[in-house]
Amino acid sequence: MTSVLMEIQNLNAWYDRKNLVLENFSIQLMNHEAVGLIGLNGAGKTTFLKVLSGLLPTFRCAEIRFCGQPVAMRDRDFKLNRYTVFAEDASFSYFTFWEYLSYVFSAYGKELPDVSELVEGFHFEAYGNRLLRELSTGNRKKAFLITAFALKAPLLFLDEPVNGLDFESTEYLYTQIGNYKEYGTVLFSSHILESITRTSDRILVLENGQIRQILENRTGEAAEIREALGYGYDR
Numbered sequence: 504m505t506s507v508l509m510e511i512q513n514l515n516a517w518y519d520r521k522n523l524v525l526e527n528f529s530i531q532l533m534n535h536e537a538v539g540l541i542g543l544n545g546a547g548k549t550t551f552l553k554v555l556s557g558l559l560p561t562f563r564c565a566e567i568r569f570c571g572q573p574v575a576m577r578d579r580d581f582k583l584n585r586y587t588v589f590a591e592d593a594s595f596s597y598f599t600f601w602e603y604l605s606y607v608f609s610a611y612g613k614e615l616p617d618v619s620e621l622v623e624g625f626h627f628e629a630y631g632n633r634l635l636r637e638l639s640t641g642n643r644k645k646a647f648l649i650t651a652f653a654l655k656a657p658l659l660f661l662d663e664p665v666n667g668l669d670f671e672s673t674e675y676l677y678t679q680i681g682n683y684k685e686y687g688t689v690l691f692s693s694h695i696l697e698s699i700t701r702t703s704d705r706i707l708v709l710e711n712g713q714i715r716q717i718l719e720n721r722t723g724e725a726a727e728i729r730e731a732l733g734y735g736y737d738r
Contacts, residue, residue: 505533505534505535505536506533506534507531507532507533507534507568507571508532508533508534508569508570508657508658508687508688509531509532509567509568509569509570509658509688510530510531510532510566510567510568511528511529511530511564511566511567512529512564512565512566512567513527513528513529513564513565513566514527514528514529514530514551514554514562514563514564515527515528515562515563515564516528516547516550516551516554516559516561516562516712517561517562518550518561520561523712524547524550524712525547525550525551525554525562525712525713526711526712526713527713528547528551528564528712528713528714529714530707530714532658532688532690533688534687534688535684535685535687535688536684536688536689536704536705537680537681537683537684537688537689537691537702537703537704538688538689538690538691538703538704538705538706538707539691539692539693539698539699539702539703539705539706539707540552540690540691540692540693540706540707540709541692541693541694541699541706541707541708541709542692542708542709542710543710546709546710546711546712547709547711547712548662548692548709549589549590549662549692551709552587552589552660552662552690552692554576555576555585555587555658555660555690556576556585556587556660557576557577557582569581569584583611583612583656584656584657584658585656585657585658585659585660586607586650586651586654586656586658586659586660587659587660587661587662588644588647588648588651588659588660588661588662588664589647589662590662590663590666591640592643592647593636595635596634596635596636597634597635597636598634598635599631599632599633599634599635600627600630600631600632600633600635600646600649601631601632603635603646603650604618604649604650604653607650607654608653608654611654611656613654616653618649618653621649621652621653621679622649624672624675624678624679625645625648625649625672625675625676626645626669626671626672627642627645627646627649630642630645630646639667640666640667641667641668641669641672643667644664644666644667644668645668645672648661648664648676648679652679652683655683655686655687656687657686657687657688658687658688658690659683659687659688659689659690660689660690660691661680661689661690661691661692662691662692663692663693663694664676664680664691664693664698665693665695665698673698676698677698677701677702680702681702684704689702704719705717705718705719706718
């Protein structure tokens, strides 16, 4: 039986206290699964990932548990069990990729691994010594994705990971998401139906800050997801 890795009960989150972005939001993430998070613009996908990443302090919830134990989003020990790749990220702009990779592994207290396979898979060989600020959106995304997949944190959060990637890198990303389940759990948001249907074990459909529907065990065909959302979604 698959065990629960993380559980959140009755989460409310906001930017303006009078307008909740997430309301009574509850979720369980199981060990070694890939969960797709979809919803129309404004549904709360990125807000939820910001809460999970400890970047949005304006939230309240009844309980957060990780590996069966109560945690706070900003607990140091919990931080070391998660890594997030955001859709757009201008941080560490004066680091090269290699400097950033070394910094992350030092911060997580891990030995720097051989990432040559990931670098080749994402076709990133020519960019490792360039400043992150000098990279295109797609190549900057690759730098963070390589770091994420190399780190192998128990929880990996990806916000629109396909955005900015070329076709070959997108295909490689799908493979890496599938392989990652050997090490941990992936929760990712996407506007691209293919990325959801090809990689997710479960699909969470968000609407108005709540989970409207859960599609289990790769049942989320494109037509079914469009129906769940109420109208069209990107191909």
